Amino acid sequence: MRELFHPNIDQLCLSTILNALGDPIRLQILKNLASQRETTCSCCNINLPKSALSHHFKVLRESGLINVRIEGKQRFLSIRYGELEKRFPGLLNTVIKNI
Amino acid sequence: MRELFHPNIDQLCLSTILNALGDPIRLQILKNLASQRETTCSCCNINLPKSALSHHFKVLRESGLINVRIEGKQRFLSIRYGELEKRFPGLLNTVIKNI
């Protein structure tokens, strides 16, 4: 695998994003990311088997919330702040403040 | 039935709220409510059997997003703006703006 699918900014759908956010584990992941700019999958400090984590990362990525950059053996996750802010102004910041 | 269950403001949980919002039908209901202050269940202009609508109203109510006031044969729905704003500042307005 060389590249992972990331939806385009104008394909993003509010209910899909809110649905991705409407899960305690994924909110926790987001909170971690918000405080760290970029993380690898294994640095999320969430006590779940890696296949379960991988599932949640995929939901976040496919909803458009996070970007996953492949570098060597690792994947670096980051929030798609700028694009999300353009598409849904204020949304992400407000959610993150309220986690 | 005389009263419906409404969670207290400090029992509200962000992931539960986002989960309730993460559905296109419920977002549509919220959008309608946002433009009308108060509506009855049957005035939602959503083409679903009433049992399905009732289900979605319940999800919204139990998450803390809406208030349901019983008056005669009807139930008047409204968004719990003030309380939600206190508990999760900015959240609801941002979501509604972005629907």
Next chain:
DNA sequence: GAAATAGTTCAATTATATTTGAACTATTGA
């Protein structure tokens, strides 16, 4: 009191999501 109205609840079905371990891929380092 009977019928109409407005909605809820129930039970069954169907659809989606989550969780898991095992097998897999790709990359790095010895």
Next chain:
DNA sequence: TCAATAGTTCAAATATAATTGAACTATTTC
């Protein structure tokens, strides 16, 4: 090249959610 690392994918199991019609409750109106 071999082993370790970082993560994905698969398939099966389990759990949760959505959808429906029918039966129900409560209220109003005749």
